[in-house]
Amino acid sequence: AQSVTQLDSHVSVSEGTPVLLRCNYSSSYSPSLFWYVQHPNKGLQLLLKYTSAATLVKGINGFEAEFKKSETSFHLTKPSAHMSDAAEYFCVVTVTGGGNKLTFGTGTQLKVEL
Amino acid sequence: DAGVTQSPTHLIKTRGQHVTLRCSPISGHKSVSWYQQVLGQGPQFIFQYYEKEERGRGNFPDRFSARQFPNYSSELNVNALLLGDSALYLCASSFRWEVFGETQYFGPGTRLLVL
Numbered sequence: 001a002q003s004v005t006q007l008d009s010h011v012s013v014s015e016g017t018p019v020l021l022r023c024n025y026s027s028s029y030s031p032s033l034f035w036y037v038q039h040p041n042k043g044l045q046l047l048l049k050y051t052s053a054a055t056l057v058k059g060i061n062g063f064e065a066e067f068k069k070s071e072t073s074f075h076l077t078k079p080s081a082h083m084s085d086a087a088e089y090f091c092v093v094t095v096t097g098g099g100n101k102l103t104f105g106t107g108t109q110l111k112v113e114l
Numbered sequence: 115d116a117g118v119t120q121s122p123t124h125l126i127k128t129r130g131q132h133v134t135l136r137c138s139p140i141s142g143h144k145s146v147s148w149y150q151q152v153l154g155q156g157p158q159f160i161f162q163y164y165e166k167e168e169r170g171r172g173n174f175p176d177r178f179s180a181r182q183f184p185n186y187s188s189e190l191n192v193n194a195l196l197l198g199d200s201a202l203y204l205c206a207s208s209f210r211w212e213v214f215g216e217t218q219y220f221g222p223g224t225r226l227l228v229l
Contacts, residue, residue, distance in 0.1 A: 032215035043118075043204060044157070044220040051215030090156050100145070100208060100216050101170050104156030 002027040004074075004091045006105035014113050019078040021108045023091035026072065033074045034092040034102070035065055044090065050074065061085070086112045116141070118207050118221035126227045127195050135190045135224045139207030145169075146188040147218060148180060151202040163188055164211035192226075200228045 007022040025031055035047040048059025055067040065076045074091060091105040119138045127133050139146050145164040149157035162170035163182035177193045186207075192199055202225050206218040 034217075036220075043222040044206075046217055046219070049215060049217060094215070100147070100211060100213070100218065101159045101162060101172070102147075102149070102157070102206075102218060103159070104149075106156050 002029075002031060002093045002095050002103050004033075004093045004103060004105040006089075006091050006108050008108050009106065010109045010111065012111040012113060013081045015083055016080050019076070019081045019085065019110065021076040021089050021091075021110065023074045023076065023105060024072050025074060025091070025093050027093060027095055029095040031093045031095050033065075033067060034094075035059065035063070035074075035076050036090045036092060036104075038088045038090065038107075040087070047076070047089075081110075081112045083112050083114070086110055118205055118219055120203075120205050120221040120224050122224060123222065124225045124227075126229065128229050129195055129197060131195050131228075132191065132193050133195060133226060135192075135203050135205075135226070137188045137190070137205030137207075137221060139186050139188070139205075140219055143207040143209050143219075144186055145208045145211045145216075146182055146186065147206045147208075148188070148190045149204040149206065150174075151204055151223070152198075153201070157204055160190070162211070169211055195228045197228050200226060202226075 003026045033050045036044040050067045058064045147162040148160040151157040159172040161180045166182045182188045202223045204223045205221045208218045
């Protein structure tokens with residue numbers, strides 16, 4: 001079975017400062033990992049994904065994440081936060097043989113202040 | 115190109131009633147999955163269909179059922195509604211099934227309120 005743990009339920013940053021959203025995963029097999037973002041009253045949008053190629057993955061809107069097998073982590077970062085980044089972020093895992101069933105974390109609410 | 119579409123956008127039902135939610139995948143996508151997102155939580159997997167056959171089922175009671183049609187659209191049915199079924203129901207589509215790292219694209223969801 002696979003699971004993800006998002007270590008912070010809420011993160012607050014000032015506009016223009018770095019963003020760090022933390023995610024640890026657990027998987028019996030090699031995982032594929034995703035970050036999705038959900039704006040209020042909207043569906044889920046894919047930010048980036050890791051599928052065993054490069055461990056540093058670049059996504060949309062300046063976000064990136066690094067897969068660290070030794071730490072079982074897949075933290076999401078952005079060098080400079082923008083007001084439009086305020087949203088709920090989900091770390092997601094799936095494994096080979098799992099039929100692409102996505103297992104979501106509980107989410108991190110990102111607040112960006114002026 | 116149109117993304118994943120879902121209907122209706124909002125729905126209010128009373129306990130004991132039945133509901134049908136609909137999803138149209140991205141053109142060319144043959145796999146559809148359904149997820150339930152209760153307020154304040156991450157989405158939970160309900161079903162996955164590929165080529166009109168059920169390929170996966172989450173830990174949901176038999177009151178939940180689904181099907182996929184020849185045009186790859188899908189319906190999620192919930193019988194004997196409970197208050198706890200109030201949630202955002204998300205549909206996701208992907209081109210293939212059982213491919214490592216296949217991206218799933220989500221629709222805007224149907225928000226169901228059970229009174």
